[in-house]
Amino acid sequence: MKNKDLDKQSKYIRKVVLDMLAQAGRGHLASAFSITEILLVLYNHILKYRPNNPEWPNRDRFILSKGQGCLSYYAILAEKGFFPKEKLTSFCQAETFLGGHPEHAIPGVEISTGSLGHGLAVGIGMALAAKRDKKHHRVFVLIGDGESNEGSVWEAALYAAKHRLDNLIVLVDYNKMQSWGATKEIVDLEPFADKWLSFGFAVRETDGHDKRQIYSQLKRLPFKKNKPGLLICHTVKGKGIKMTENNPEWHHRRDLKGEIMQNLYQGLEDYR
Amino acid sequence: MRKMSLEMVYRLAKKDKRIYFIGSDLGYGTLSRFEKEMPERFLKEGVSEAYIIAMAAGLALEGKIVYINTIATFLTRRCFEQIVIDLALHKAKVRLIGSGGGLVYAPLGPTHLAIEDIAIMRAIPNMTVIACADAKEMEKMMPQTVDWPGPIYIRLAKGNDQIVSRGSFRIGKVYQYAQGKDVLLVTTGITLQLAMEARKKLERKKISVGILHVPTLKPLDKKTILKIFKSYRAIISIEEHSLTGGLGSSMAEIISEADFADRKFFRRLALPDEFPAGYGSQKEQLVKNNITAGDIVQTAVKLVK
Numbered sequence: 001m002k003n004k005d006l007d008k009q010s011k012y013i014r015k016v017v018l019d020m021l022a023q024a025g026r027g028h029l030a031s032a033f034s035i036t037e038i039l040l041v042l043y044n045h046i047l048k049y050r051p052n053n054p055e056w057p058n059r060d061r062f063i064l065s066k067g068q069g070c071l072s073y074y075a076i077l078a079e080k081g082f083f084p085k086e087k088l089t090s091f092c093q094a095e096t097f098l099g100g101h102p103e104h105a106i107p108g109v110e111i112s113t114g115s116l117g118h119g120l121a122v123g124i125g126m127a128l129a130a131k132r133d134k135k136h137h138r139v140f141v142l143i144g145d146g147e148s149n150e151g152s153v154w155e156a157a158l159y160a161a162k163h164r165l166d167n168l169i170v171l172v173d174y175n176k177m178q179s180w181g182a183t184k185e186i187v188d189l190e191p192f193a194d195k196w197l198s199f200g201f202a203v204r205e206t207d208g209h210d211k212r213q214i215y216s217q218l219k220r221l222p223f224k225k226n227k228p229g230l231l232i233c234h235t236v237k238g239k240g241i242k243m244t245e246n247n248p249e250w251h252h253r254r255d256l257k258g259e260i261m262q263n264l265y266q267g268l269e270d271y272r
Numbered sequence: 273m274r275k276m277s278l279e280m281v282y283r284l285a286k287k288d289k290r291i292y293f294i295g296s297d298l299g300y301g302t303l304s305r306f307e308k309e310m311p312e313r314f315l316k317e318g319v320s321e322a323y324i325i326a327m328a329a330g331l332a333l334e335g336k337i338v339y340i341n342t343i344a345t346f347l348t349r350r351c352f353e354q355i356v357i358d359l360a361l362h363k364a365k366v367r368l369i370g371s372g373g374g375l376v377y378a379p380l381g382p383t384h385l386a387i388e389d390i391a392i393m394r395a396i397p398n399m400t401v402i403a404c405a406d407a408k409e410m411e412k413m414m415p416q417t418v419d420w421p422g423p424i425y426i427r428l429a430k431g432n433d434q435i436v437s438r439g440s441f442r443i444g445k446v447y448q449y450a451q452g453k454d455v456l457l458v459t460t461g462i463t464l465q466l467a468m469e470a471r472k473k474l475e476r477k478k479i480s481v482g483i484l485h486v487p488t489l490k491p492l493d494k495k496t497i498l499k500i501f502k503s504y505r506a507i508i509s510i511e512e513h514s515l516t517g518g519l520g521s522s523m524a525e526i527i528s529e530a531d532f533a534d535r536k537f538f539r540r541l542a543l544p545d546e547f548p549a550g551y552g553s554q555k556e557q558l559v560k561n562n563i564t565a566g567d568i569v570q571t572a573v574k575l576v577k
Contacts (some may be wrong), residue, residue: 062443073487111333117354121323122358125330132312133334152354155323 006240007211007269010036012242016075016088019245021256021264024092027100029264030238030250032071034175035064038233041214042140043076051081054107059112060137061126064088065119066173067101068142068189068252074098074106082108101225117150119143122168124160127168127228139222142188149187154199161200166222170201173208175237179251193232201230208233242266248263274341274371274428276407280414281339281369282306285313288418293330296324296342321351328366329358331571337340337365337418343377344370344386344427348393359423360398366423373403373427374460374512375548375557382547386427390460390507391517392424394408394490401490402443403461409487416443429462430554436465437485447562454484455572456504460486463510463541463563477569479576486519497526505535506575510568512558515542525553537575541567 006014009208013036021027042062050056064073071091078085083106089097097105101114111122123141144224147153160168174192176183183189196203202223206213214233224227237251238244241264256264279428282305284293293306294315307314317324321342342348347370348355356454359366370389377384400422404410404512406429417424420443439447449464457467464485471481483501486492501507505526510521520540527538543561552561558564 093456101533111329113472115357117322118326118354118358121326121354122330122333124323125327127330127334128327129334129336152322154328155320156326158316159323159327219498 020091028068067113116147117152121156160228208235305382325354332364402432405464412441449483469565
């Protein structure tokens with residue numbers, strides 16, 4: 001698998017996402033495409049879970065703190081058997097649990113997210129509970145770079161190290177774009193890795209679309225004993241279709257039908 | 273009352289390993305016995321309310337029952353979204369113990385005056401809101417918080433408040449402290465004290481006074497309240513809270529939708545919809561804002577005339 005290529009499964013998940021978008025006519029396409037490979041590695045190789053028993057006490061906890069990336073998440077949860085795939089096309093309909101942000105009512109979803117800056121602190125509580133109860137499951141929290149504008153992210157970051165939570169792994173979807181444009185223009189996060197280091201995290205970086213690289217970073221945890229881990233995933237927002245990549249116009253769309261949808265399907269198929 | 277409330281957290285935690293306590297930069301030595309005897313479940317955290325609430329939600333979702341204490345304004349205003357989403361939406365068993373409800377921190381000014389805490393907490397689905405009259409009532413209330421579903425906001429008063437409560441206590445119930453014919457005084461928190469004082473004065477004036485104490489502001493026992501309201505012509509609510517959204521507003525909502533056969537006369541004694549001016553003591557602020565036994569008497573006399 002070459003760095004820049006998308007394999008069959010990565011393309012398939014994106015195709016399922018397009019099917020959901022086509023049904024609803026709207027959604028956060030680019031946010032979902034940015035995290036597809038991170039989620040695939042987690043659900044293919046890293047997380048321990050039981051789709052037929054989502055509340056299994058020894059499961060690893062996963063929190064999609066940047067809830068707007070939910071489309072890829074839904075596609076993968078269905079793929080793994082948490083709920084029937086037929087449910088996916090009910091995305092954003094009046095009578096469904098699959099909304100524009102993930103709800104804890106969905107099998108496999110730990111907490112409802114959508115407002116940014118909540119997941120890390122909730123994850124700290126879960127990781128702390130596991131430590132106190134001497135349990136061995138881990139807590140993974142996926143946050144965004146735009147999300148890292150929130151003060152509550154850094155407030156929580158202060159305490160992850162204090163509690164020596166090496167069972168907590170934060171993944172940052174660092175695509176350098178937020179809703180309004182480039183993170184550099186809105187508020188520059190750099191030196192990003194240094195910030196996390198200074199807050200007491202064991203920090204690593206990876207190409208966020210290279211599944212082998214992501215896996216090799218996560219296969220042995222913790223990064224460092226007694227320290228929370230943080231993996232900066234360098235990603236491309238809208239990855240997988242040329243016209244949606246690094247294009248802030250694709251953060252969220254409400255006009256997804258007809259020719260636009262056809263172009264998206266074509267763009268995904270042609271992607272090299 | 274704060275002392276009793278925290279003492280109860282300690283006592284309950286001794287019996288129940290699910291109970292955790294989180295303090296947000298509290299005064300030196302607070303609950304040191306808890307810290308010494310159950311350090312694993314005692315979290316000494318900093319001035320980080322948003323983090324604390326969300327983290328507590330994480331603990332609660334893993335089966336813990338979490339009690340948090342700090343100053344009421346910081347515990348309600350600062351982290352409102354964490355309360356709504358992380359606690360209420362997930363029905364997390366987190367108990368928010370807000371120190372200094374109302375005008376308790378009068379000398380410290382508007383940043384510390386929790387005068388809209390009931391209003392904002394009451395607006396949240398799945399939330400329970402409680403304001404006890406005194407330490408005795410607090411002592412009876414606290415054990416029920418352990419297994420009560422969803423989050424709870426507990427409003428604390430000044431401390432050393434006169435003990436006026438009596439009888440049993442259930443969360444969600446209202447209590448009739450006196451029955452009368454002419455006017456009904458509706459109270460929450462420490463205003464029960466004021467109503468009892470006012471009743472004595474009014475009875476001397478041959479005005480027959482009932483008292484209805486509403487320590488649980490949410491969920492509200494509307495059925496019982498409505499039944500009691502029926503037998504009074506005049507109703508006065510008394511609260512150490514803004515006119516907007518508190519006890520008086522709740523009662524107004526009930527009255528306005530009730531279709532009573534007779535006309536009811538209703539008045540609210542509460543803080544005006546403005547930031548209290550000046551400092552002084554809680555008592556001085558209550559006097560300044562016309563929330564005293566004397567003011568209750570005056571209002572009642574005018575209403576029954």
